Amino acid sequence: MSLLEVTDLRVRFRAGRREVRAVDGVSYRIDAGETVALVGESGSGKTVSCRALIGLLPPTAIVTGSARFRDAELIGLSDEQLRPHRGADIAMVFQDPARSLNPTMKIGLQVAEAIRAHEPFTRREAADRAVELLREVRIPLPERRAAEYPHQLSGGMRQRVMIAMALACRPQLLIADEATTALDVTTQAQIMELLLELQQELGMALLLITHDLGLAATYAGEVIVMYAGRIVEQATAGRLLAGERAGEVGGHVRMPYTKALLEAVPRLELPAHAPLPVIGGRPPDLSERHQGCSFAPRCQSARDDCRQAAPPLAEHESGHRWACWHPVNESRHD
Ligand SMILES: Nc1ncnc2c1ncn2[C@@H]1O[C@H](COP(=O)(O)OP(=O)(O)OP(=O)(O)O)[C@@H](O)[C@H]1O
Numbered sequence: 001m002s003l004l005e006v007t008d009l010r011v012r013f014r015a016g017r018r019e020v021r022a023v024d025g026v027s028y029r030i031d032a033g034e035t036v037a038l039v040g041e042s043g044s045g046k047t048v049s050c051r052a053l054i055g056l057l058p059p060t061a062i063v064t065g066s067a068r069f070r071d072a073e074l075i076g077l078s079d080e081q082l083r084p085h086r087g088a089d090i091a092m093v094f095q096d097p098a099r100s101l102n103p104t105m106k107i108g109l110q111v112a113e114a115i116r117a118h119e120p121f122t123r124r125e126a127a128d129r130a131v132e133l134l135r136e137v138r139i140p141l142p143e144r145r146a147a148e149y150p151h152q153l154s155g156g157m158r159q160r161v162m163i164a165m166a167l168a169c170r171p172q173l174l175i176a177d178e179a180t181t182a183l184d185v186t187t188q189a190q191i192m193e194l195l196l197e198l199q200q201e202l203g204m205a206l207l208l209i210t211h212d213l214g215l216a217a218t219y220a221g222e223v224i225v226m227y228a229g230r231i232v233e234q235a236t237a238g239r240l241l242a243g244e245r246a247g248e249v250g251g252h253v254r255m256p257y258t259k260a261l262l263e264a265v266p267r268l269e270l271p272a273h274a275p276l277p278v279i280g281g282r283p284p285d286l287s288e289r290h291q292g293c294s295f296a297p298r299c300q301s302a303r304d305d306c307r308q309a310a311p312p313l314a315e316h317e318s319g320h321r322w323a324c325w326h327p328v329n330e331s332r333h334d
């Protein structure tokens with residue numbers, strides 16, 4: 001049975017007369033203990049689609065569709081009704097740790113308050129538990145760190161504190177939103193390893209949000225690619241990267257957008273001065289209705305029919321979904 005089953009999730013924001021369709025019919029599932037990555041450029045709807053699950057969007061957001069967590073439907077619940085699900089079923093490590101931590105409050109107290117928001121602990125018990133959580137996320141000398149303020153910690157350590165807070169209620173699904181984006185490459189790898197270790201230890205499912213397809217494919221089993229509020233491709237990481245070692249980019253990638261994302265990943269084998277390929281053009285304005293495939297204006301493979309009708313997302317090969325009329329690498333069928 002799946003842990004989380006999202007079906008036709010839509011999020012619109014009302015802004016005066018305009019309406020921004022930030023998430024436009026997203027469906028996927030996550031099994032218990034699984035690692036899934038949600039990948040896409042800035043503005044593709046990654047954060048909004050996840051915040052919608054636990055009701056963390058401003059009142060201007062209109063959310064429709066379904067998100068079943070085990071037996072419970074989450075969409076349509078009131079703030080009050082969602083509270084028991086937040087933290088215990090689904091916890092989220094938010095983008096931008098600098099803004100998520102209170103600069104005037106000691107680390108230990110912040111973690112303790114996160115605990116006390118959910119559990120009927122005394123201050124003393126929560127303080128002890130906070131130190132335990134800091135130890136769990138491998139912060140050295142956790143008793144000492146607990147008495148420090150956020151600015152006394154490095155970016156990586158602050159991110160560990162954020163993870164400790166998210167783990168306070170032993171979530172079954174941890175959503176890490178760009179948890180490592182602000183960090184240097186070495187620290188990034190350490191945090192990713194930590195997340196995977198904790199996932200094993202605690203038996204959680206992990207949803208990694210990132211714009212880096214290389215990172216997604218390295219750490220996740222399943223990769224979901226979003227563009228302009230929709231899923232445009234989904235497959236196992238192994239399948240998307242098969243053929244990479246032979247020097248080919250994106251062995252079984254079908255959607256030209258995914259291929260472009262993969263080409264934009266920094267590559268070690270390229271000389272340091274080689275320019276990074278970027279995807280030309282901009283994502284569409286989500287407040288306007290578009291005919292055809294939303295990636296067509298930027299797509300090198302686009303033809304006339306791409307501008308007429310949007311390709312549906314369908315499972316064309318076992319376990320591999322994509323939304324494209326003229327997929328790339330079509331001769332590969334293994
Ligand atoms: N409160 C809001 N009101 C109106 N539009 C919003 C609001 N929050 C987000 N959006 C819009 O929804 C779309 C999706 O935003 P979202 O934050 O989910 O993108 P993202 O994929 O997480 O991007 P990033 O990689 O930059 O974090 C964007 O076009 C954004 O401008």
Ligand SMILES: [Mg+2]
Nearest residue numbers: 046047048095
């Ligand atoms: Mg985001």
